[in-house]
Amino acid sequence: MTVHCPPHVRGIAPYQGGRPIEEVAHELGLKPESIIKLASNENPLGMPPSARAAAEAALAEVGRYPDGNGAALKSALAQRLNVPIAWLTLGNGSNDILELAASLMLGPGASCVYSQHSFAVYALATQARGARAIVVPARDLGHDLAAMRAAVAGDTRLIYIANPNNPTGTLLDPDALRAFVASVPPGVVVVLDEAYHEYLPQSAQYDSLAWVRRHPNLIVSRTFSKVYGLAGLRVGYGIAQDDMTDLLNRIRQPFNVSSVAQAAARAALDDVAFVRRSVELNRLGRSQLCTALAAMGLELAPAHGNFVLVRVGPAAAVYQELLKRGVIVRPVANYGLPQWLRVTVGLPDENTRFLQELAAALATAAAI
Numbered sequence: 001m002t003v004h005c006p007p008h009v010r011g012i013a014p015y016q017g018g019r020p021i022e023e024v025a026h027e028l029g030l031k032p033e034s035i036i037k038l039a040s041n042e043n044p045l046g047m048p049p050s051a052r053a054a055a056e057a058a059l060a061e062v063g064r065y066p067d068g069n070g071a072a073l074k075s076a077l078a079q080r081l082n083v084p085i086a087w088l089t090l091g092n093g094s095n096d097i098l099e100l101a102a103s104l105m106l107g108p109g110a111s112c113v114y115s116q117h118s119f120a121v122y123a124l125a126t127q128a129r130g131a132r133a134i135v136v137p138a139r140d141l142g143h144d145l146a147a148m149r150a151a152v153a154g155d156t157r158l159i160y161i162a163n164p165n166n167p168t169g170t171l172l173d174p175d176a177l178r179a180f181v182a183s184v185p186p187g188v189v190v191v192l193d194e195a196y197h198e199y200l201p202q203s204a205q206y207d208s209l210a211w212v213r214r215h216p217n218l219i220v221s222r223t224f225s226k227v228y229g230l231a232g233l234r235v236g237y238g239i240a241q242d243d244m245t246d247l248l249n250r251i252r253q254p255f256n257v258s259s260v261a262q263a264a265a266r267a268a269l270d271d272v273a274f275v276r277r278s279v280e281l282n283r284l285g286r287s288q289l290c291t292a293l294a295a296m297g298l299e300l301a302p303a304h305g306n307f308v309l310v311r312v313g314p315a316a317a318v319y320q321e322l323l324k325r326g327v328i329v330r331p332v333a334n335y336g337l338p339q340w341l342r343v344t345v346g347l348p349d350e351n352t353r354f355l356q357e358l359a360a361a362l363a364t365a366a367a368i
Contacts, residue, residue, distance in 0.1 A: 006130060008127050008128070008130045009127075009128060011127065018037065018039025018040035018328060018330055019037075019039065019323075019328055020037075021035045021037050021328070024323060024326075024328055028323065028324060028326075030326050034326045035326040035327070035328065036326065036327055036328070036346060036350045036353055036354070037328040037344075038327065038328065038329050038343050038344040038345075038346050038350065038354055039328045039329050039330040039342075039344060040231070040330070040344065041166070041196075041226060041305065041306055041307050041342075041344045042225075042226075042229075042231050042344065043226060043227060043228070043229035043231070043278055043306070044281070044285075044344075044345070044346045044347045044350065045229055045274070045277065045278055045281065045347075046229055047229045047230060047232075047264070048228070048229055048267070048268050048271045048274040049274075050267045050268065050270070050271045050274065051228070051229070051230060051264040051265070051267045051268040051271065052264070053267070054263040054264050054266065054267035055233070055260045055261075055263055055264040055267075057263065058259050058260045058262075058263035058264070059260060061259060062258075062259060062260065064259070065255055065259075066255050066257065066258055066259035066262060067259070067262065068254050068255050070090040070257055070262055071085075072262065072266055073090065073235075073257075073262045073265055073266045073269075074088045074090065074237075076266055076269050076270070077237060077269065080269060081209060081239065082209070083209060083212070083239055084242065086242040086245060086246075087212070087239055087240060087241060087242060087245050088237055088238070088239060088245065089237060089238040089240070089245050089248045089249055089252060090235070090236075090237050090252075090256065090257045090262075091221075091235075091236040091237060091238065091252075091256065091257070092234045092235075092236070092253075092256045092257055093223060093225055093234040093235065093236045094193065094195055094221045094222060094223035094225070094236030094237070094238075095121055095236065096234075096236060096252075096256060097191075097219070097221040097236055097237065097238040097248075098119075098121050098122070098125055098160070098191060098193065098221060099121070099125050100238070100248050100251060100252055101125075101158060101189060101191045101219055101238075101248070102125035102126060102128070102129055102131075102158065103129065103251050104189070104247055104248060104251060105157040105158040105189050106125070106126060106129035106130075106131035106157060106158055107129050107130060107131060108129075108130040108131065109131075109155060110129075110131045110132070110155055110156070110157040110158075111131055111132040111133070111134050111153055111155045111156045111157065112125075112126040112131050112132070112133055112134065112156070112157070112158040112159070112160065113134045113136060113148055113151050113152055113156055113158070113159045113160075114126075114133070114134075114135060114136070114159065114160040114161075115135070115136050115138055115142070115143040115144070115148065115160075115161070115162075115165070116135055116136065116137050116138040116336055117138045117141055117142075117165070117167070117168050117335050117336055117337060118143070118160065118161075118162055118165055118166075118335075119160070119162050119165075119166050119167075119193065120334065120335065122160040123135075126158075131157075131158075132155065134151050134152075134153065134156065136148045136151050138168075140170070141165075141168040141170055141301050141302070141309075142165055142168060142170030142171075142172065142302075143161055143162075143163075143165065143170070143172055145172065145176055145177065145180045148161075148180070149180060149183055149184070152184065152185070152188060156188050157187070157188060157189065158188065158189050158190075158191065159184065159188060159189070159190045159191070160191050160193060161177070161180075161190065161191070161192050161193065162193040162194075162195070163177065163192060163193070163194060163197075164196045164197075164199070164200070164304035164305045166195065166196065166305065166307075167307070167309055167330070167332050167335055167337070167342045168301045168302075168309050168337075169301050169302050169303045169304050169305050169307060169308065169309050170301065170302050170304065171200070171204065171302065171304040174206035177192075177206075178206075178211055181211055181215055181218055182211075182214075182215065184217065186216070186217050187217070188217060189217050189218075189219060189244070190215075190217060190218050190219070191219045191221060192208055192211075192218065192219070192220045192221070193221050194208065194220055194221065194222050195221070195222065195223045195225070195226055196226060196304070196305035196306065197222060198226065198227040198228075198275065198279065199226070199227060199279060199282055199304070199305055199306050200304060201283070204304070208220050209239060212239055212240060212241065213241075216240075216241045216243060216244060217244070218240065219238050219239070219240040219244060219248075220238065220239045220240070221236060221237070221238045221239075222236065222237055222238075222239070223235070223236040223237075224236065224264075224265045224268060224269075226305075226306060227275055227278050227279065227282075227306075228265070228268040228269070228271075228274075228275065228278075229268065229274070229278065230261070230264055230265060230268060233258070233260065233261040233264055233265070234257070234261060235257055235261045235262070235264070235265040281345075281347075282306045282345050284348075285345040285346060285347070285348065285351050286303055286306070286308060286345050288348065288351050288352075289303075289308045289343065289345060289351055289354075289355070290303055290308060292355045293308065293310050293355075296358075296359070296362075298310050298311060298312060299311040301340075306344060306345045307342050307343060307344045307345060308342070308343050308345065309332070309337070309340055309341075309342050309343075310340065310341055310343060311339050311340050312339065312340070312341055312358075312362060312365075313339055313362075313365075313366075314339075314365045314366070315331055315332075315333065315337075315338060315339050315340055315341050316331060316333065316338070317365035318341065318358070318361050318362060318365045319331045319341060321360070321361035321364045321365050322354075322357055322358065322361045325357040325360065325361065326357075327353065327354050327357045327358075329341050329342065329343045329344075329354070330342040330343070330344075
């Protein structure tokens with residue numbers, strides 16, 4: 001029996017994440033403990049001990065539904081961010097916030113503007129609603145804000161911007177970004193995706209929440225999956241003025257963030273020492289990778305997150321050779337970058353292992 005569904009849904013290519021260690025081990029006959037995964041921009045320190053303890057304590061009550069409003073977590077976030085609780089929407093990862101914005105604003109007859117080489121979910125969320133995608137060519141692997149503003153059409157209802165951008169790692173100038181948000185018509189919602197915001201050094205930090213106070217059509221999305229080490233628990237949040245937040249919560253699934261995830265996120269938010277350690281480890285590891293890759297004569301994209309985008313030429317072949325050697329990285333041909341690989345910053349020994357195996361993989365791929 002053929003299931004009838006809208007053509008735009010049938011035409012969606014499912015999201016492909018980084019390959020799991022167990023899958024690669026089974027496929028290639030490798031021992032799981034011999035494999036390192038630098039493919040999904042996860043925190044190499046894993047879950048903070050404080051969050052693990054909170055999650056384990058919360059397991060005692062998993063027979064009951066979680067707090068659908070996430071009051072304790074939202075209260076802690078409101079205090080940390082200095083925003084009203086009514087401005088917060090919890091999501092099943094920040095991906096949920098991106099999808100909620102699309103559900104709110106998009107449908108047949110509407111369009112969404114986003115950049116070439118930006119997060120794959122923007123395209124998926126747009127196509128799933130039957131909306132028209134306006135993909136603006138990248139500039140130096142990042143967002144061309146002037147071209148994006150010029151691309152806004154009469155039917156445009158949503159704009160996605162990632163800063164820093166994934167998978168390229170580029171970072172926008174705060175003044176230019178602020179001016180862009182201010183220039184967007186009030187009927188068009190801008191989603192500023194800041195999944196990697198916490199990795200920015202103090203000199204590069206900017207106050208996007210001050211922009212939320214001025215612009216009712218702005219949503220800032222953030223996540224606990226990266227620097228807080230809770231990728232597997234799926235907790236994210238959006239910050240927007242109360243009218244926008246009210247609309248997002250009308251279409252949000254009830255109980256979309258589990259009680260265990262809420263408890264872990266609440267503890268992780270308070271674990272300032274863990275976040276500082278994670279940021280410093282990432283700074284050193286990113287420098288380790290960038291210095292070594294540049295010394296190998298490879299081209300690098302600007303790196304402002306917890307990953308490095310490197311141009312290796314025959315990327316598909318190099319990726320496969322790395323897999324054989326027990327190193328999982330991320331090919332990004334589906335982002336329009338067929339010669340590049342994205343490599344998550346790992347622990348020092350993981351970074352060293354990747355660099356050693358990359359040299360061998362490059363040599364083997366070149367000989368094929």
